[in-house]
Amino acid sequence: MSQCPDRRTMLRGAALAGAAGFGLSACTPDSGSAASAVPTAPVDLGAAAEVPVGGARLYREDRLVVSQPAKGDFKCFSAMCTHKGCVLTEVDKKEGSCPCHGSRFDVTTGEVIQGPASAPLPEVPVKAKNGKLIAG
Ligand code: FES
Numbered sequence: 001m002s003q004c005p006d007r008r009t010m011l012r013g014a015a016l017a018g019a020a021g022f023g024l025s026a027c028t029p030d031s032g033s034a035a036s037a038v039p040t041a042p043v044d045l046g047a048a049a050e051v052p053v054g055g056a057r058l059y060r061e062d063r064l065v066v067s068q069p070a071k072g073d074f075k076c077f078s079a080m081c082t083h084k085g086c087v088l089t090e091v092d093k094k095e096g097s098c099p100c101h102g103s104r105f106d107v108t109t110g111e112v113i114q115g116p117a118s119a120p121l122p123e124v125p126v127k128a129k130n131g132k133l134i135a136g
Contacts, residue, residue, distance in 0.1 A: 037063060037080040038124045039136035048074070048128040056107045058091045064135055065096050066126060067107045076126035076135045077110045083117035096121075 043062050051057045051074065056067035058079060065079040065088060079088040079096065086100035096107045103117035110121035126135045 037078040037085070038122050039064070042134050042136045045126075045133040045135055048131055048133045051133070055093050056091045056096070058088060058096065060087055060089070062135070063087050064124060065091060065107045065121070066133060066135070067094060069094070069108045072128070074126050074128060074133065075108055075110075076124040076133075077105075077107060077121035078124060079121070081105075081117055082112075082119040082121060083115075 039062070043064065045059055045062065045064065045066065051066050051068045053068050053071050056065055058065050060079065063079045064076055066074055066076045068074050080086070081088060081098040081100065081103055083098065083101055083103050086098050088096040088105070089099045090097045091107060094106055094108045095113060096105045098104070098117070101116050102114065103112065104114040105111065105117070105121050106113055107121070110123055112118060112120060124135050126133055128134075
């Protein structure tokens with residue numbers, strides 16, 4: 001099942017795209033344009049403590065994944081697969097999985113572990129402020 005919207009859905013959603021803080025060209029295959037899948041405005045992800053040290057947390061509704069390889073060292077990436085734009089559904093320690101065609105990504109670097117995706121997940125700036133994570 002593809003999670004990419006059809007053209008009609010894209011047009012209907014155009015007015016909402018600004019409010020969501022995301023670009024519309026998220027479903028493009030391996031073109032490098034997946035960078036538009038990153039937020040264009042700051043996103044409050046909630047308590048930084050929810051991201052385990054040595055692990056990661058998926059913020060599927062925000063299409064982001066945050067890892068914390070070492071205490072206080074947060075890394076954030078788009079959770080939209082760079083193959084065809086599906087959103088990752090599972091994160092196990094430092095590995096994120098795409099449900100559509102099986103790509104896997106290292107969520108501490110964004111690098112592809114297993115294809116068919118060939119481009120890394122775009123990195124998103126993230127900071128912890130007053131115990132909260134802010135991405136974008
Ligand atoms: Fe094909 Fe993710 S969309 S592997």
